[in-house]
Amino acid sequence: MSNFYTKIRLSSNQIRNVSYRISRSFTTTECHRPTIINKKGVDILHNPWFNKGTAFSMTERDRLELRGLLPTNIMTDQQQIERFKMDLKKLETNTVDGPSDTIALAKWRILNRLHDRNETMYYKILINQIKEYAPIVYTPTVGLVCQKYSGLFRRPRGMYFSAADRGEMMSMVYNWPADQVDMIVVTDGSRILGLGDLGVQGIGIAIGKLDLYVAAAGINPQRVLPIMIDVGTNNETLLEDPLYLGLQEHRLEGEEYVSIIDELMEAVFNRWPHVIVQFEDFQTKWASTLLERYRYTYRMFNDDVQGTAGVAVAGLLGSVRAQDKMMIDFPKQNIVVAGAGSAGVGVLKAARRTMARMLGNNKQAFESARNQFWVVDADGLITEKRENIDNDVKPFARNAKEINRRGLREGASLVEVVQEVKPDVLLGLSAVGGLFSKEVLEAFKGSTSNRPAIFAMSNPTTNVECTPEEAFSIVGKNIIYASGSPFKDVDLGSGDIGYSNQGNNMYLFPGIGLGTLLSGARIISDGMLQAAAECLAESMTEDEVLKGIIFPPISRIRDITKAVAAAVISEAIEEKLAEGYREMSYRDLKRLNKEEILLHVENNMWKPDYPTLIYKCD
Template sequence: MWKRTVARSAAAFAGYIRQSRRSFIAPSASAIPSPCIVHKRGADILHDPWFNKDTGFPLTERDRLGLRGLLPPRVISFEQQYERFMDSYHSLEKNTAGQPFDVVSLAKWRILNRLHDRNETLYYKVLIDNIKEFAPIIYTPTVGLVCQNYSGLFRRPRGMYFSAKDKGEMMSIVYNWPAPEVDMIVLTDGSRILGLGDLGVQGIGIPIGKLDMYVAAAGINPQRVLPIMLDVGTNNEKLREDRLYLGLRERRLEGEEYISIVDELMEALHTRWPKAIIQFEDFQFKWAFETLQRYRNKYCMFNDDIQGTAGVALAGLLGTVRAQGRPLSDFVNQKIVVVGAGSAGLGVLKMAYQAVSRMTGTTANPQFYLIDKQGLITNQRSHVDPSATPFAKPVGEVESIGLREGSNILEVVKKVKPHVLLGLSGVGGIFNEQVLNAMKDSESPKPAIFAMSNPTNNAECTATDAFKYAGENIVFGSGSPFQNVDLGNGKVGYVNQANNMYLFPGIGLGAMLSGAHIISDGMMHAASECLASYMTDEDIQKGKFYPSIDSIRDITAEVGAAVLRTAVVEEVAEGRGEVGLKELQHMTKEQTVKYVTRNMWYPVYSPLVHEK
């Protein structure tokens, strides 16, 4: 077993300071990292991506670790290794220019993945310093391609795999993971990967990508994260018949059989790592809500598809109100049409309803309209999923404006004239020319169109079509990256990527540092409102609702601090390590942000000391 000591003190962090509210700089050369004790020598060190420094081992370290003769004689500095990799990456870009998007994206993913497999410290340095360029490769949208092709791309395992065959053994299996401490776990069952559906065991790419973002954005120590795939079978017949498929070749468990497996896994994880934050990711609709309600008051967990997506969307919705030049309290009067009644769509509506309730102090009755594949949902419909029932409009209310149960998107947009049209349907192109044209008659001077489904092919519309058909005065948000649109005459149609990466790293970091035993609705709302207030009025008026991803660590620090403060106020925090609840209670807002920032890990080579 190995262990690593990571400097958490202000002294060790002296070089890692904030340059401004919008940017970070790396540790200075004078910051001396703490030594790391290892129980390996020789080739075993070189084959361990966490400890391996490639040709960066100094000569004294090569002597004491038995590396003499196993490496070329020249010592290459961390900075030189970084430059060498970036040269290779840019060479790849040049050589693949003009090739299909999928081919180029997977080629870029492969070169990054090879570095990840070989040298994690250098990998995270590259990722953090180039986050805007590399996030679309290790995260959305390329991660969707990776999951679709994962069995063929597989080279070495990362994370843990639990399956239906492990029932009764999970409590012992969990101890096979070598890290004695884990702070963050991302768990999926592969049943609804992005908008791609059931990808079974190949969905492991999502937890891996999410945790890379936790490291890059939140500074979670990568040695203390754990991606988990729970393989309970797949209903994807094509995968079950694929000779390369690495998962169980049987249909998914259902009902009590399924939930008993998840129960056993959650108990095992909590038993070994009781302080770990567990993020549920890409569970199919019926299990996403069920597991959230089942575990949220028992474990420190949240569902990013329901709560993270909702938080980012709510921040955009509040930004829409600001763009209209109105106070945020006017959000209660917004007309919002949500297309998609899955876990993400219902999560957005629930958080929006709660926001209205907080603003009015009464039971919310906002003008929100929910549409699924059968059309507008009213209380006249039978067999509505219980999770959607609270958002079904009274049939008399919709009939008064000329609508009915099952009215289609175009009919609803024409009659409601919404301030916001928000898509979480997973159906590419569903916001067609006619629907977008109808948004010109919105009651808002700056109507908002959010095409939030992932990956790019599943977006409800493109940015170009939105500005072309709905008009230049709209504000546009998407789940996948699109280029800004040139509107002519020096005008730009800004694309706001409403990406969960703005929130989930801060939610996890804030919950971890507060020592919260649960993640409350209040903590989620605090994260969303922090993001909504981050942008300046000048940016908002230009149509920018979300900050540049380049400043992701600063955003995460602010969001994490807001989550931490709310956990303390709501009395769900217990403190962490040497910083107890009393110390947290007496921190000012500025001190909280500094505390969160100070606890972010940053990639540097630590001196390695062998211990038998």
């Protein structure tokens, strides 16, 4: 009876602490409770989810019938890590003069083999050395992996749904062994990075993204699922390749294509109603269409459209701070955008919304904000005179009278636009390597900003609009530079450093996914995405931004993700979209303060520790 009254008293006077303890006790129990399995002996050693390799204790070896199946010496997880590092060290020593692509693929193979046999150790290594290994499991190496995936394929990872599976997907999803899936990354392989149509080989990008969800956001690796939608390919090389693993027929289009995506979405949400689906690397003509089709019905988002936009907006806000201004000055920035594909349009929309909100968040502010952007695509400057203009780009088409007054025209070149506008920011999302040529960069020297910014955001490295060396050497040392792929900082002499910021989507999408999961939000709103971007922009100190550092080091990715997830949760609560997660109800979430939300996020992030395994017969 006394316990009952204690609970009543606490619920009225200290409900925040009770809410936090509910979260903590639930997660702590889950993390430390034994894992019940129905396998013994070699079956465990062949299962990457449960295999500990030489780290099995003698008690477990006896209990699980492993004695004699492993070498006698029991190694700690740190010793296992050191053994793995030795393998990589040997590789680096033996290939020191080899091509960089060959070395990167060799490292990927070593990591992939570890992933195949011991998932816990794989993620422990990835988390502990995320700066070193993120470029191997994600960009830029994942681009090489996707190009060669048919030859690299060794064991299934994820699920494949093809045009031949129409009418069967509702039952097919039950072939996946996990009863709970929190995160799905799905692609149709039509526009992998800047490499184009790679068909079924695009599954590599979904696998790489989910590795980062585990490493950065602490999503349980047993609750993630990469999915490939194979609707054919228009890549003639793959159509003629006898070793290609996908459908060797041209891509489906129109209603036939949409019906397959519809069937898949219905199937996965029927089995896993609370799953979050991230769309990845869909070609431009489908990316925005499918996003608008599903975003208000399912918990989903498109990373190329919304994730790229969020990271770019965070960088743009950071570049304003680097000018020793307040972020509220962002609506005064003139921005030339090179590229009007799905990523470019996503950035335009997000940046415009951010400006409008700072200007009062009304219709007049929204209309005014569009005047800050000058959009150039493969056919030049986009104006109202452009025929068959995409509906998403139309709001950003420049007025004919204005461009005439400025001496410009429909289809004016990038060099001409930069010379006339003298923008604060030159933003590249074109997937055209070298687009920011010497002539363009020379023109950009005329910027009216005291610290102009160059965002060369296209991936992979071969598609970057310009390198940091080119940018700093031509435009000058007082610029801000950011790219989508990793580059080394530039030595400018006299002790000065030109910082090469990597505006990588991995700063945002793991936190967006984790925050949506833990809030139980019904959809992923523009406000939640905006909160994530602003949180990332605010993560940098004044000293850092004044030096020209506008994105944090990758080594801080788990802390950044935790903060982004907390911001997403807070916004979901504010917008009344949150419904709670597991034992943390919406009412409990609503009572948490900022610090408690951060603790709630941290306590729900999976950590790669070997579990205690208990055998139980079915």
